[in-house]
Amino acid sequence: MKLTSFKTAAWYYPRSVFATLGLFWLVIEPIIGLTGKSIDLTYWQLFGWSAVFGIIWLIFDGLWFSGFLKQSIEIKSNGFDTRIVIKFGDIFQEEGWQAIAVNDFFDSIVDDRFVSSKSLHGILLQKYWAGNTDDWSRQVDEQLTATECSSEKRNGGKQSRYRIGTTVAVEQAGNRFLCVALSHTDISNQEAKASSSDLHQAVRGLLRKARSVCGDEPLSIPLMGSGLSRVGIKNNILVDLILTAIFEETKNNKVTSEIRIVLPKEKASEINLASLQKDWS
Secondary structure, X not given: OOHHHHHHHHHHHHHHHHHHHHHHHHHHHHHHHHHOOOOOOOHHHHHHHHHHHHHHHHXXXXXXXXXXXXXXXXXXXXXXXXXXXXXXXXXXHOOOEEEEEEEOOOOOOEOOOOEOOOXXXXXXXXXXXXXXXXXXHHHHHHHXXXXXXXXXXXXXXXXXXXXXXXXXXXXXXXXXXXEEEEEEEEOOOOEEEOOHHHHHHXXXXXXXXXXXXXXXXXXXXXXXXXXXOOOOXXXXXXXXXXXXXXXXXXXXXXXXXXXXXXXXXHHOOOOOHHHHHHHHO
């Protein structure tokens, strides 16, 4: 069991023990009342058996009922033939194309001012273009040459602002990424923000680009809007918004054979995959 799952299980275990204890008592009390016979079982023995069977209940509850132990699910629909998977993991470990949200300037300076080193945008540049962000910018600029934009006067960073949902495909050493503009940048302090409508527009723009480049290979989308883009919505609702955009765009025309929503492992206690599967299947 992974550490995150272990912590979650440890949190739910006491509830499982008391649920099992209550079930035992629900069985024992009628037996005593109806037969008049006593049961030679001490409190500590009863609690001990409850602790043991509580583990079994914890597993059943975590995998099939509450769903807090689920690590991945598949959303199925009769409306299209795309496989949609929601899982906890590392977006950079997924095969195929990986989506990364960026700001509306497609900035490349990772200095915690223009691009945060803690954002997926910053991690992407540091992990794959360390010391060579000019190559990333070159690929981006080449694809945006004919794309409509507005010119902004900024003290540093790039000067061209693009519409939310604008997406470019970049590659480095066999790794392929779709970088999509999600956040509006305040040029007075370089702070990036987005709204729920921005998220919807960004995912739709991402999928339209993916349709032309993925070639039926898997597309992995992170939990966009949960970090420094500051959408300000609970994580489980963000997943719903991303799924809504995927369903709408996929019904228009197939994007690719498999789309994955890859959630941060540390969000496992906040997002119930069993509930998502029930709501969307």
